[in-house]
Amino acid sequence: MPRxxxxxxxxxxxxxxxxxxxxxxxxxQLDRGVLVHAGPADDVRPAVVVDMLAEPWRTVVLLQELTPQGERPP
Incomplete structure (x- = not known):
C-alpha cells in the first residue's frame, strides 16, 4: 500500500x-480508488484517493480518510 x-x-x-x-x-501507484497510508509520521491513517488533478509542474492528490471499518466518515 502506498504511503x-x-x-x-x-x-x-x-x-x-x-x-x-x-x-x-x-x-x-496513486490513482482514483487506491487505498493509501496517509498523514504525517506521527498520525498515519488509512485513506482512499478520491481524485487526482494534473498540474503542469505537479499532481495534486485528493484523499478521504477511512474509518476503522474501512468506510468513509459521514
Missing part, C-alpha cells in the same frame, strides 16, 4: 485532504 505524506488539516472546500503525488513513496 503519502498529508496534513489532515489541509482540506479543500469539500473536506477532502490534499497533498502532492511527489510526497508519496510510490507516486506511480
Amino acid at each position: 503519502v505524506w498529508a496534513d489532515w488539516g489541509q482540506q479543500d472546500s469539500d473536506g477532502r485532504v490534499w497533498t502532492f503525488a511527489g510526497d508519496s513513496d510510490q507516486p506511480d
Whole structure:
C-alpha cells in the first residue's frame, strides 16, 4: 500500500485532504480508488484517493480518510 505524506488539516472546500503525488513513496501507484497510508509520521491513517488533478509542474492528490471499518466518515 502506498504511503503519502498529508496534513489532515489541509482540506479543500469539500473536506477532502490534499497533498502532492511527489510526497508519496510510490507516486506511480496513486490513482482514483487506491487505498493509501496517509498523514504525517506521527498520525498515519488509512485513506482512499478520491481524485487526482494534473498540474503542469505537479499532481495534486485528493484523499478521504477511512474509518476503522474501512468506510468513509459521514
